Amino acid sequence: MVNVQVTVLSGAGISAESGVPTFRDVETGLWAKVDPYEISSTEGWQRHPEKVWAWYLWRHYMMKAVAPNDGHRAVAAWQDYAEVHVVTQNVDDLHERAGSQRVHHLHGSLFEFRCARCDAAYDGDLPAMPEPVETVNPPRCACGGMIRPNVVWFGEALPSEAWDRSVEAVANADVAIVVGTSAVVYPAAGLPEMALANGVPVIEVNPEATALSASATLSLRETAATALPTLLQRLPALLG
Known part of the structure; x- marks a missing residue:
């Protein structure tokens, strides 16, 4: 997977597995x-x-x-094999604490x-x-x-720098993995749509069906902590 860019779009579901x-x-x-x-x-x-x-x-x-779970740690471990960008709607710092280095917070941070x-x-x-x-x-x-x-509160604009970096991360991705989000909150929900429009495979990881499920390249009905530790290795077979 060398020279491959993976962009992870994460939502509340991945942090919920840590007890948040x-x-x-x-x-x-x-x-x-x-x-x-x-x-x-x-x-x-x-x-x-x-x-x-x-x-x-x-x-x-x-x-x-609370502590990062196996899902957060898996995403950080992928950095040994690919360029990984995390675009998150979460305001926690669990991705960073797990070791992810490129994290773009669309909705801000509770630690700033x-x-x-x-x-x-x-x-x-x-x-x-x-x-x-x-x-x-x-x-x-x-x-x-x-x-x-x-x-970011209701009615406020997303931070422009984080949004621009997120759009760039999606535009340059070889694969986008959407984890633990209902895919109904815009403009963040438009990022997987953008990836699909650009021909980028979109893998959804969510135990429940979402607004994205019908259009995703592949939907895995698994939790983040269950699916992500082996997902990178499974990608070639999953994508055929």
Whole structure:
């Protein structure tokens, strides 16, 4: 597989196998009855930043308590045999912690923070959060603005650099592997379609059928942790 580029498009399913609740799961009683829009939108941030900050700060610390699974580790191991790019909708750092070197975060990262006013990166101290709480006041930037998580909220544009690199990774791929995503959230869902339009084989790995299943070159009804450790070796036979 030398001189082959593999582009992996990953979603919540691969992280769920590490014990990370998917966005739509009920994650704690404190937020069980809260509309996700209220804690993941610019409007929600403007109305009650202390509640939004508490939600994301808790998720930041929760992610530190989980580890990459066999799916993440397999993708990182592929780098010994191919040029691998990971385009992810996930805001965790499990791909990086597994060892993947080229990771493009379409929806931002829970491990990056910036000022909501001047957009400056923030690397100051974060308050400890051993247990979830309902409200926490966000830190302040030197300009006086509130510090927010560097994630993409409803109604916000994707980060242009990550998007451009993702499009390039798909355009240059010899094979695209779509893992653990429902393939309904655009514009990310358009990347597998772009690959197919360019004649790039698209392998879907998902235990459930998705919007992509009918058009994918091949759909494997397996979990990421089960399928990915042997997938690279199986590709020649799978693709005929």
